[in-house]
Amino acid sequence: MTTSASLRRSLQIVTGKGGVGKSAVAAAIAWRLAREGRRTLLFQVNAADAHGSMLGVDPIVEVEREIAPHLWAVNSTPAAALREYGLLTLRLRAIYNAVFENRLVKSFLRFVPSLGELNMLGKAWYHVGVGRDAPDVFDHVVVDAPSTGHGLPFLNVARVVAEGALPGPLKSQAEAMARTVQDPRLTAVHVVSLPEPMAVEESIELLQRLSSERIAPLGIGVVNRYGPHLFADDDLGRYERLRDQAAPALRPVLQAAWLRARRERQERELRDRLLASTPVVWQALPDLVEPVTRREQIGQLGDLLIEPGSKASGDEPDHRRAGA
Amino acid sequence: MSQIIDALVRERRVLCVVGPGGVGKTTIAAALGVCAAAAGRRVLLITIDPARRLATAMGLDEIGQSEREVRIPAQAGLPELTLNAMMLDLKYAWDDMVRRLANSDRQREAILGNQFYRHLSTSLAGAQEYIACEHLYTLCTERSYDLIVLDTPPSAHAIDFFEAPGRVLDVLENDAIKLLLAPSLVAGRASLRLLDLGGRYVLKVLSRLVGMEMLHALAEFLLAFEGMYPHARDRTQGFRRIFASPTTAFLVVATPTRQALAEACELSRRLERDGLRLGALVINQIRTPVDDLPEPDAVERLLAQEAGAARAERLTRATFEVVRQRNHRAAVEREAVANTLDRLPPYPRVFVSRLADDVHDIETLIGVARELCSTSARADGAAT
Numbered sequence: 001m002t003t004s005a006s007l008r009r010s011l012q013i014v015t016g017k018g019g020v021g022k023s024a025v026a027a028a029i030a031w032r033l034a035r036e037g038r039r040t041l042l043f044q045v046n047a048a049d050a051h052g053s054m055l056g057v058d059p060i061v062e063v064e065r066e067i068a069p070h071l072w073a074v075n076s077t078p079a080a081a082l083r084e085y086g087l088l089t090l091r092l093r094a095i096y097n098a099v100f101e102n103r104l105v106k107s108f109l110r111f112v113p114s115l116g117e118l119n120m121l122g123k124a125w126y127h128v129g130v131g132r133d134a135p136d137v138f139d140h141v142v143v144d145a146p147s148t149g150h151g152l153p154f155l156n157v158a159r160v161v162a163e164g165a166l167p168g169p170l171k172s173q174a175e176a177m178a179r180t181v182q183d184p185r186l187t188a189v190h191v192v193s194l195p196e197p198m199a200v201e202e203s204i205e206l207l208q209r210l211s212s213e214r215i216a217p218l219g220i221g222v223v224n225r226y227g228p229h230l231f232a233d234d235d236l237g238r239y240e241r242l243r244d245q246a247a248p249a250l251r252p253v254l255q256a257a258w259l260r261a262r263r264e265r266q267e268r269e270l271r272d273r274l275l276a277s278t279p280v281v282w283q284a285l286p287d288l289v290e291p292v293t294r295r296e297q298i299g300q301l302g303d304l305l306i307e308p309g310s311k312a313s314g315d316e317p318d319h320r321r322a323g324a
Numbered sequence: 325m326s327q328i329i330d331a332l333v334r335e336r337r338v339l340c341v342v343g344p345g346g347v348g349k350t351t352i353a354a355a356l357g358v359c360a361a362a363a364g365r366r367v368l369l370i371t372i373d374p375a376r377r378l379a380t381a382m383g384l385d386e387i388g389q390s391e392r393e394v395r396i397p398a399q400a401g402l403p404e405l406t407l408n409a410m411m412l413d414l415k416y417a418w419d420d421m422v423r424r425l426a427n428s429d430r431q432r433e434a435i436l437g438n439q440f441y442r443h444l445s446t447s448l449a450g451a452q453e454y455i456a457c458e459h460l461y462t463l464c465t466e467r468s469y470d471l472i473v474l475d476t477p478p479s480a481h482a483i484d485f486f487e488a489p490g491r492v493l494d495v496l497e498n499d500a501i502k503l504l505l506a507p508s509l510v511a512g513r514a515s516l517r518l519l520d521l522g523g524r525y526v527l528k529v530l531s532r533l534v535g536m537e538m539l540h541a542l543a544e545f546l547l548a549f550e551g552m553y554p555h556a557r558d559r560t561q562g563f564r565r566i567f568a569s570p571t572t573a574f575l576v577v578a579t580p581t582r583q584a585l586a587e588a589c590e591l592s593r594r595l596e597r598d599g600l601r602l603g604a605l606v607i608n609q610i611r612t613p614v615d616d617l618p619e620p621d622a623v624e625r626l627l628a629q630e631a632g633a634a635r636a637e638r639l640t641r642a643t644f645e646v647v648r649q650r651n652h653r654a655a656v657e658r659e660a661v662a663n664t665l666d667r668l669p670p671y672p673r674v675f676v677s678r679l680a681d682d683v684h685d686i687e688t689l690i691g692v693a694r695e696l697c698s699t700s701a702r703a704d705g706a707a708t
Contacts (some may be wrong), residue, residue: 019346019579050583057695089533115534164439168535230642238639240629246626252614253623256645256650 004281006188006219007033007306010128010168011180013155013216016192017160017202018147021224023050024301025192026144031055032302038139042067043124045154046116047145051075056295057250059170064127064136072138074123078116080139081123089169107162117157118174125158125177128186152206155181155189156215181216193274195226195267200274218280222305223243223271226284231261233268326674329697332603333360333471336573338464338566339603340474342485343577344587348608352577352676353475354409355692358396361405363699365470368463369409370456391467399690408469417455418445425555431548432658440545452477453485461563486594573603580610580657585664592671605671607661609678613654614647 006012007029023044030042034076041064041322042051049059055068062080064072129137153160158181161174181187189210193203203221211218239258246254274282285304288297332339333356341353350371357369368391396405419436426432435441445451453476460474476485531539566572574595578588588605595602620640627643628636665673679691 017346018344019584048583048587086533090529164539166535166537168537169532170534170538230645231639235639238627242626242630247622249616249625250618250626252616253618253647254626256614257639257646260646260650297434307572 004220004283004306006190006217008140008221009186009188010130010139011124011143011187012219013143013145013153013187013189014192015145015151016147016222017190017199017206020147020192020194020199021130021285022147022192023047023144024298025190025222025224025305026142027051027054027298028301028305029094029190030073030140030142031068031298032306033140033142034068035299035302036165037070040071040140041127041138042071042073042140043127043141043143044073045120045144046077047075047146049075051144054294054298056137076120076123080120082115084126085119085122104250114153114157114161115170117154118161118170119156121157121181122173122177125180126257128180130180130186152209152215155210156213159215172197182214184217187217189216190219190222191280192222192224195223195270197270198267200270201275204277207280211279212244220305221274221280221282223274223282223284225287226267226271227264228265228286229264231257231264235263236265325386326604326695326697328357328604328672328674329356330363330699332356332573332575332698333365333699334363335571336471336603337571338460338472338474338569338573340476340567340572340574341577342476342574342591343606344584347577347579347584349577350475351689351692352575352606352608352696353473353518354689355696356473356575357407357409358405358690358693359697359699360471360473361396361407362402362693363697366468367407368467368469368472369407369472369473369475370460370463371409371411371475396491396686396690399687402690412456412459414452414455415445417459418451421455421458422552425552427551427561431551434548435545435552438541438545439550440542441548457567458559461559461566464566465562474493486598567600570601573601575603575606577606577608580661582660582664585660589664589668592668596669602671605668605673606676607673609676610661610675611650611654611657613651617644640681 012026012029014022014029026044027042027050030040030266034040042060044051044060051073052059052067055073056065057073058071060067060075061073062077064074067073124141124143127136127138127141158174161170162178165171167175174310191203191207191210193199199269207218207221210216237257239254239261243251243254243258271282271284283305285301288300339353339356341349341356343349353369353371357367360367391408391410393411394407396407398404422435422441426435434603445455456474456477460472463469463472576588576591576595580582585607591601592605623643624636624640627639632637674696676692676695679688679695
């Protein structure tokens with residue numbers, strides 16, 4: 001079975017601007033990997049529950065829960081991730097409680113730079129479990145990252161803290177995390193986009209920053225809600241001419257078809273622009289119109305992303321190509 | 325065209341556009357700017373979106389840090405319009421605030437150079453929202469615009485916009501932190517001598533978690549900020565007054581999807597609870613169904629004229645498939661909207677149809693403005 005190699009890495013982070021369908025793509029990847037029998041953790045970052053309703057299970061909470069065979073899900077929050085980090089670092093619950101339940105400490109910790117993000121990314125990293133073998137280590141951790149503006153700081157937090165923080169336990173922790181996040185054998189960042197002009201420009205910008213600033217190894221690009229296409233480019237002119245000369249009763253349907261043909265042409269142009277301007281392999285996911293359950297949709301999308309006999313990308317994308 | 329929006333753009337001084345990400349807040353804000361300009365008001369549009377969506381939407385390559393005049397060329401029935409727009413640069417706005425509020429050059433430099441400050445200004449949760457409010461306050465008090473339209477940051481949760489100022493203020497004037505580090509602040513030195521009663525123990529454990537150097541830097545930061553808290557607090561009260569003013573209205577934007585609608589509901593209730601004025605609930609990008617379907621034969625005959633008989637059959641099927649999908653989606657949306665609105669008090673609501681798939685040119689922007697209000701439909705404009 002061949003598929004884009006990056007969809008097999010241990011730590012997969014799905015990002016993109018708000019409203020493009022990141023959560024669905026993350027769920028689809030995790031769902032598909034779990035169905036192959038891989039122990040997979042679907043990891044939501046401090047979000048209103050999306051995965052629970054998508055997969056038709058109870059809302060995802062702060063503690064990992066098996067929601068389907070081999071598939072676990074969690075919604076990481078800064079507070080819960082900090083608690084786990086504190087417990088791991090301090091070992092003793094009594095010490096933890098004495099310190100962390102202190103009102104002063106609580107408000108102090110909120111102010112330590114990027115501690116929330118660092119702990120949430122740290123939790124994802126912990127479950128990847130590099131060099132560790134324990135029941136809380138997963139074959140794959142699929143992170144549904146915050147949207148673009150918030151996504152980059154999240155992805156970059158380990159490196160920023162590793163490079164910027166004063167020497168201490170946080171810094172060494174962050175250094176270990178940064179090594180994993182930047183390792184192309186372990187990590188991939190998948191960017192989700194839509195075939196719409198603004199979304200495409202933002203994705204290009206995001207991918208340029210991801211690769212020029214070497215934030216993390218690139219995975220695949222996903223053009224969500226792309227097609228299916230009913231018309232060809234030259235149909236657009238046909239509908240335009242007919243619409244103007246048709247009897248009034250026919251006009252609304254011709255107008256609807258014209259709009260659709262125009263959007264389809266634009267979608268193809270935008271896909272071409274993505275292919276030409278970015279160093280990743282793009283996978284299109286169709287806009288699913290039919291009234292299937294969302295769980296079925298997620299399954300369908302997963303099969304489209306990781307499909308037997310799908311085109312292999314094999315090699316890692318070369319970061320230098322982005323600037324070329 | 326909505327009389328609700330007409331009244332808002334004519335009468336209010338501040339319109340604040342809130343809502344979840346990806347619902348077209350920036351477009352709605354820009355369209356409100358167009359409506360107000362067409363009503364003859366001197367309007368400023370502020371966007372904070374780091375992805376520069378507004379710039380694209382308005383066909384501008386960049387909008388500067390300061391207000392810039394944007395000319396919208398005359399369009400069918402509309403005269404040339406002028407509005408002012410600015411993109412808020414987060415880092416710049418924070419530095420600017422520190423420059424204005426610092427008591428001395430020394431304090432200013434101490435703050436700008438501190439690593440905690442750099443974190444606070446760029447990545448502390450709520451920093452964007454806070455500085456947007458702060459900047460709105462500056463512009464309201466120092467400029468003479470008739471109307472300011474504020475597009476809000478794409479928060480993970482739309483509700484963050486209302487939580488953020490308090491959170492940032494908490495940090496700026498955090499009594500708990502000051503208490504923890506009090507002796508060093510009082511002594512005017514950044515040494516970490518703690519209060520008695522377990523403080524030393526707490527600090528020891530904290531230093532195991534984040535390191536002693538970090539604690540020192542934090543003490544230095546708080547020291548640098550001393551004396552600025554009252555200003556920050558006054559200004560926060562200032563922009564809270566603006567939000568609560570009867571001349572301010574909030575527009576909650578949502579698309580007709582379940583998730584966006586649920587967030588919009590939560591926001592609307594929150595506004596009501598906080599005593600803020602909900603100007604309108606804007607349901608954006610609504611699909612309109614095609615109700616009267618013609619005979620397929622008639623469509624096929626027409627298509628055959630243009631594309632030939634062979635293609636006409638395929639195109640006819642495609643045409644009706646387009647309409648079927650569109651009507652199906654429209655029905656799903658209608659149901660989601662109805663279910664949501666049923667559960668809400670009768671807030672003023674405005675529906676904006678999905679004109680095209682994306683608003684990235686002035687023509688479409690004007691189209692949205694036309695749906696929003698009647699001012700931009702006037703052939704003569706109100707300015708003259």
